[in-house]
Amino acid sequence: MYNLNFIDTKYKPKNELIAEYHVEPYRIDFRKACNHIAGESSIGTWTDIGTLSKEMFKRLKPTVFSIKKDKIKIAYPLDLFEKGNMSQILSSIAGNIFGMKSVKHLRLIDIDFPKELVRSFKGPGMGLEDIRNFTKIKDRPIAGTIYKPKIGLTDKEQAKLAYRIYKAGIDFSKDDENLCSMRFNSFRDRTVRILEVIDKIKDEEGRNVIYVPNVTAPYEEMMKRTEFVYEHGGKAIMMDILTTGFSAHEALSKDFRKMIIHGHRALHGALTRDKHEGISMLVIAKIARLLGVSSLHTGTVVGKMEGTKEEVSEINDFLKSKWFGLKRVMPAASGGLHPGLIPLVMKYLGNDLIINCGGGLWGHPDGYEAGVKAIRQSIDATMEGISLRDYSKNHYELRRALEKWGS
Amino acid sequence: MYNLNFIDTKYKPKNELIAEYHVEPYRIDFRKACNHIAGESSIGTWTDIGTLSKEMFKRLKPTVFSIKKDKIKIAYPLDLFEKGNMSQILSSIAGNIFGMKSVKHLRLIDIDFPKELVRSFKGPGMGLEDIRNFTKIKDRPIAGTIYKPKIGLTDKEQAKLAYRIYKAGIDFSKDDENLCSMRFNSFRDRTVRILEVIDKIKDEEGRNVIYVPNVTAPYEEMMKRTEFVYEHGGKAIMMDILTTGFSAHEALSKDFRKMIIHGHRALHGALTRDKHEGISMLVIAKIARLLGVSSLHTGTVVGKMEGTKEEVSEINDFLKSKWFGLKRVMPAASGGLHPGLIPLVMKYLGNDLIINCGGGLWGHPDGYEAGVKAIRQSIDATMEGISLRDYSKNHYELRRALEKWGS
16 A cells, blocks of 8 residues: 655765664564655655655655665655754654554664754753863863762752862762752752852862752743853753753753753663664764753763663764764763772773762762762772772772772 | 662552552562662662661652552652652653663553642643634544645645645644744745635634644744744644653643644654553653643554554543543544544544544545545544445445545
8 A cells, every 4th residue: 555665775875864773563574664664754654645746755755775684774855854953853753653553663773964954953052171171170080979869958958068078079069860949958049059169169279160950840940040050150050851851952052052061861761771662872962962961971881770881982982073063072971880980981981071979979988078089089090090909008988988889 | 788678568658649660670689679769769879878867768768559560659759849840750750760770671651640749730721622612513523634745745735735625624634743844835834824724714614623733843933933823813733742842841831821732742652662661651641731732642543553442542531531620631543544444443532532634634546625525424424323334325435435445
């Protein structure tokens, strides 16, 4: 019934958007499933229709130009897309096709955006280099933490802890993803108190440390909270890019070009986890860079969250690569990290990295200040090429961390 | 190492948010996985931490109060949530947990929102009854279509087709999900032209028909486009709720209480498809109602998109149920429908329904006007309790549709 053909493996794409999919058909043959995917994501539907002219088809049809086992690549003409409209692009190439009966499993593995589309997005207002310049930390990873427990501290308690951990040597601290504006810890009170701490550290030590309040909220409130941080001299905010959504993400980045936007990715596992379904984290990282994050959680390889070495390295390499003039993005490794894991994280992911230890700081057997010291010692040891075992002989806090969590 | 216990199967929850999950642990026992999920979605992390006091734990800890095979229910105290902040709620109970190494598969099956949380959202400005009142179609399903091809028609062509299908008897027409503002069919030109058609139909026939332009776009542009529709007398817009995102969805609904917001759900399959992973469509439907859709795509049971009878019925029943005073939502069945399938769709899903035939209208062997007639004939036959076979004896367009597509 449905007889449009989109397959031409001799076709050489140029200046098109290229999407790569993993395809497992359901009760139809593979080539037919390819045609369904190409059609449903562009100009086709399940039956032939009188209103689709030959001229239209020729001008707008995508081409399945590569089929390798269960991986296919489709080139989409740019006229199918509205420039700068990420939601439209995704509704096309990552939309209905995921719900089609004719595929059992479908995964969007990668998107190759051509220059013209990349340039239709603003990308990060502040990037990796801006974070380096602001903190004046040029070579080593930035030592960060997430306040723990995730939720439960009052704003006063959190601000007190902030002062202590910055004094102990942490560079960067952030709210956890479920801490927004709570009955016992309001966004505004917390922000004011911790930004005062930031100023105090600057006065006392001359260090530019970073606090990242979580502005994730309904759109207007999110914008107001970000404005509030900006007015109080804050340099950074965190937004949960998937639970707020692409549209709000773009808007926040567009309006606050001088703010470091730290992208958290709660919910991503529901999309990225199963390697036969959903959307890869690489695709989400590309979208996040186009829409304008400054730093992005991408995985740890070694911590409590899933993500293989190859996968996380590929994502981090992309974020730090040149891309038609868009600023580079600083990857953030977070989730189950502790001092004993830092050398491996740096080995796998390099030094252009925010390393966030949450439990691995607050759970230190001698308290959180010892926790900060152990983290900094682990980073220093690794920068100097000394094993943690050797370094811990003369560094008590590191030794205590290794005793609790191993390495 | 991680020894917080959240399990108490004798616990009776009250005034809490209850989340139901499907859980498959990875290399740890089931109860441990339950504790990981409860902890990571609230106040815990992967290790014990000095800053979590007993008082905090007692006050904020969620309780796993039901374990039945691989299904568990967790009751979360409301202090863990910011009222009216859907992104925060999801970052907690549908966030990091999907990426944890300690679960192989995890699915959020259902959320039971207590009254206090439901009431912190505005819900639909216009609901099912408002759509019924506006169209004056009281009993039968609303006969709708999606312009096809999805993309390719110019604004002029689309407006010409609009006039012809409304004259032939269609009640409702909408843009497809990838049609936004294209080089050859701009949002504004299309909207003006088709809203003129709507006025003409009103003048000629006194009928209130609906056109649903797709405003899906970056936030500011989406709001401007909706304002543009409103100023030009349009009653409805479509937004793709997942590819724009929850934050923008809430904002649009809040600012346009008098507009019918038609929720498309492109991308949902990536979250909802696999029954062991991600988030159920029922949960997405609940979120969409809280954030304020008027009508929502929920499945067809019988068409080109997946979704079982039980699943789609449960979602539709929820959308049409009473819910702490929030307006009811009109389900939309769409995807692979044609006249031959309408009796089954109505049998399974009832009459409070928008039935959208795309290919099943535009692909009619005698053209789209015959396509509209066949759809209306199929609905009429079903309302009168007459089989399509019998009805088609005296209804040529229906007969021709059945010959092409079967029943």
